[in-house]
Amino acid sequence: MKTLILAALLCALLALDTAQAFSFDCRDVWRPSKNRCFTYVPKAMTWTDAQKNCLRQGGWLTSVRDAEEYAVIQKVITDAKGTGLTWVGGHDITEEGKWRWTDGTPFKYTNWRPGQPDNDQGNEDCLHIFTEGRWFWNDLDCQTPLPSVCTKNV
Template sequence: MKTLILAALLCALLALDTAQGEYYYTIYCVYIYVYGIDIQISFCFFTDSTFMGGHLASVRGDIEYGVIQKVIGDGKAAWIGGFDAQKKGVWFWTDGTPFTYTNWASGEPNNVLGLQHCLQMNYGAQKRWDDQNCITFLPSVCVKKL
């Protein structure tokens, strides 16, 4: 199975081929962020629409997380597809895959002021996960199966 990962950040194109026949690339585009996770999901789908649709990335292990970090390149914080907006403290992936792998930073998720329902990657010096307010302006890491 081939997977395509998009990280929508500022429109340049970076590509990465792997020995397993996977093709990853990052698109850098400016976008307007308005209402949180729904906009992030829509943005991934819209960005990928010319490539037949996509969604926010889910992470199933350390290797996949490392590949996503390599695609992003600069190590800055970015959205991935985890959120707990439907039930506080119960995290799931927007693509419906089981939320079995975690990489939370120490003390996270902490849901500061009850407003942090979206998952950002590359948080802090350890580049781990943090729950964050969904209206925070961050790039979105999108994925597409080829």
């Protein structure tokens, strides 16, 4: 199953890479920050479907590069009256314990909840963010339907 998900993501990424460039102004529901734009997608989807949805919009499930950007993402969620349980683009689908971002950003900044990631029941390969008094990250079964945050480069 992990191989199938990875293959689908790679095909979509290759198609996107050859079909369009990331060059546009942030408008409508996209919030600018530095050289990227973010949007909250309230529709609950699996992690893979959320990534496909972001790709259709010319972006990716968001990566988180630093604490400043993480604060922007949190504001995007809260301004949209989001639930706080939200998919972002982190995953360890290809290799357990080796976390990656869908857009290829180096996985340097983290904000894991204490004790996470734990790969509970051997089936948690996708990253979501949530609030528990403060914002944390957790690994979760990729099939769980959640809202998401997409990002595009400007």
